[in-house]
Amino acid sequence: MSVEKGTLEIKNLSKSFIVDNNPLHILNNISIKFPAGAFISIIGGSGCGKTTLLRIMLGLDTDYEGEALMDGERIEGPGSNRGIVFQDHRLLPWLTVGENVAFGLDRLNRKAKKLIVDEHLKLVGLSGFESAYPSQLSGGMAQRVAIARALANKPEILLLDEPLGSLDALTRIHMQKELERLWLLEKITMVMVTHDVDEAIYLSDKVVIMSSRPGVIKKIIDVPSSRPRDRASSEFMQIKAEILKEFHLGTEYPFAYAI
Amino acid sequence: MKKKLITKQTKARLSSFIFPILLLLLWQFISSAGYASSAVVPSPHKVLKTFQILLTQQTFFRNITASLERVMIGFLIGSSTGFLFGLLMGLSRTAEKIFAPSFHTVRQVPMIGWIPLIVMWFGMTELPRILIISIAACYPITLNTFAGVRSVPREYLELASVYGFNQLKLIRRVILPAALPSIITGLTLSLGMSWAILMAAEIFIQTQYGIGTQIQMGRQGFNMPLVVTGILTVGLLGFVMTMMIEKVARIVDRGRAIGNET
Numbered sequence: 001m002s003v004e005k006g007t008l009e010i011k012n013l014s015k016s017f018i019v020d021n022n023p024l025h026i027l028n029n030i031s032i033k034f035p036a037g038a039f040i041s042i043i044g045g046s047g048c049g050k051t052t053l054l055r056i057m058l059g060l061d062t063d064y065e066g067e068a069l070m071d072g073e074r075i076e077g078p079g080s081n082r083g084i085v086f087q088d089h090r091l092l093p094w095l096t097v098g099e100n101v102a103f104g105l106d107r108l109n110r111k112a113k114k115l116i117v118d119e120h121l122k123l124v125g126l127s128g129f130e131s132a133y134p135s136q137l138s139g140g141m142a143q144r145v146a147i148a149r150a151l152a153n154k155p156e157i158l159l160l161d162e163p164l165g166s167l168d169a170l171t172r173i174h175m176q177k178e179l180e181r182l183w184l185l186e187k188i189t190m191v192m193v194t195h196d197v198d199e200a201i202y203l204s205d206k207v208v209i210m211s212s213r214p215g216v217i218k219k220i221i222d223v224p225s226s227r228p229r230d231r232a233s234s235e236f237m238q239i240k241a242e243i244l245k246e247f248h249l250g251t252e253y254p255f256a257y258a259i
Numbered sequence: 260m261k262k263k264l265i266t267k268q269t270k271a272r273l274s275s276f277i278f279p280i281l282l283l284l285l286w287q288f289i290s291s292a293g294y295a296s297s298a299v300v301p302s303p304h305k306v307l308k309t310f311q312i313l314l315t316q317q318t319f320f321r322n323i324t325a326s327l328e329r330v331m332i333g334f335l336i337g338s339s340t341g342f343l344f345g346l347l348m349g350l351s352r353t354a355e356k357i358f359a360p361s362f363h364t365v366r367q368v369p370m371i372g373w374i375p376l377i378v379m380w381f382g383m384t385e386l387p388r389i390l391i392i393s394i395a396a397c398y399p400i401t402l403n404t405f406a407g408v409r410s411v412p413r414e415y416l417e418l419a420s421v422y423g424f425n426q427l428k429l430i431r432r433v434i435l436p437a438a439l440p441s442i443i444t445g446l447t448l449s450l451g452m453s454w455a456i457l458m459a460a461e462i463f464i465q466t467q468y469g470i471g472t473q474i475q476m477g478r479q480g481f482n483m484p485l486v487v488t489g490i491l492t493v494g495l496l497g498f499v500m501t502m503m504i505e506k507v508a509r510i511v512d513r514g515r516a517i518g519n520e521t
Binding site for chain 2: 058060077078079080084086088090092093094095096103104106133134135
């Protein structure tokens with residue numbers, strides 16, 4: 001069976017740590033398919049195993065039950081077909097912006113490297129910054145460089161671990177648009193872990209809701225709206241209410257506070 | 260905009276001269292007010308005069324080159340050994356378990372304490388002098404390299420594993436650059452130790468040439484200006500060498516140097 005490149009599938013995956021001789025279940029029987037080219041967000045409270053799930057998808061953690069398949073093959077370790085953007089930009093302070101973007105491109109010669117670096121800095125709107133150092137960039141700019149670094153390896157799937165979590169609200173909204181633009185342009189699969197319900201709805205085809213201890217998938221909500229999405233539309237609000245309900249944050253008694 | 264006559268930078272540079280000048284004035288005051296005899300506290304003028312005379316003598320330059328050579332060789336041997344040792348213990352917990360307790364025990368022995376032993380082994384030759392300096396230079400760089408390697412942020416290591424770096428590439432591309440500020444601090448401290456112990460090495464293991472020899476000769480001949488010029492020479496040379504290390508460090512580590520300036 002051939003699978004379209006960029007497909008990541010998790011089948012009946014469980015993971016537990018042993019703490020004081022007792023197994024502590026982190027992930028319990030997770031099954032989820034990330035189809036090629038889709039944008040999928042994972043929302044969940046802290047401790048729901050999102051980070052562990054991402055680590056498994058990256059290939060940093062291979063000790064689990066069940067299956068994690070990339071393009072139909074079992075994930076045995078990290079690979080260049082999977083890229084990651086962390087919450088902290090994680091740029092190396094001793095390298096220039098250009099050198100950071102070229103971090104995973106050692107197999108290429110100088111010229112090819114420069115070409116890819118230029119292309120990707122242009123892609124994230126930072127042409128001309130290649131010789132700047134991370135300490136000279138703002139938070140939003142640094143995160144763009146991190147995205148450029150991840151995309152420079154031409155991954156089939158980009159994993160985003162709360163990529164905009166440390167940015168201020170306005171930069172954040174701007175970067176959400178940027179992420180959407182990059183996703184539409186690159187046509188790759190993107191999986192984003194986030195705490196921000198609006199962000200998830202704005203960007204995703206599907207929103208996966210996880211609950212904690214042990215981490216299970218509670219619900220998967222489709223977001224059928226056309227793009228770009230209007231955060232003030234009634235459809236957007238309805239989906240948001242549906243998601244918040246899962247966290248018991250819905251307005252069950254909408255007038256309770258007015259009394 | 261009006262161009263400022265004194266920029267912020269020159270101001271900062273000038274301010275570092277204030278304290279030495281005050282010290283110099285205090286020194287001049289003590290010697291000219293007659294609080295101490297000129298044989299014990301020679302006046303700045305007298306010391307300057309001695310410097311002028313020394314600068315015309317070949318012995319003075321031989322003393323300097325002999326001391327510089329000793330420090331450089333000792334420092335290079337000691338700091339490279341220490342660097343490798345610190346790196347090994349930083350990278351491997353097993354190596355740390357094996358070597359660290361012995362290292363910390365040996366480290367407690369004051370440097371002067373080694374001199375009799377080493378002289379008995381190697382005699383009053385150049386080798387024990389350089390060996391003493393090497394041992395002194397070894398400690399700070401070992402400790403700082405070790406600490407630097409251990410404190411590489413876990414996030415950077417994770418990043419390297421995402422890119423599938425092997426051990427060697429991990430060390431070269433991530434661990435060493437991340438530990439560089441610590442390593443440089445270690446180098447600076449090692450150099451300071453080398454200079455400090457140089458005097459002991461030259462005074463206790465007598466030698467024909469060396470700044471320590473000059474100081475020792477000044478003491479024996481009760482020639483205070485000679486002693487003071489020796490001390491000042493060591494201080495100035497050490498200062499220049501430390502500045503050079505810092506300058507090189509700033510060039511090598513531009514990314515973080517820029518971050519610290521702004």
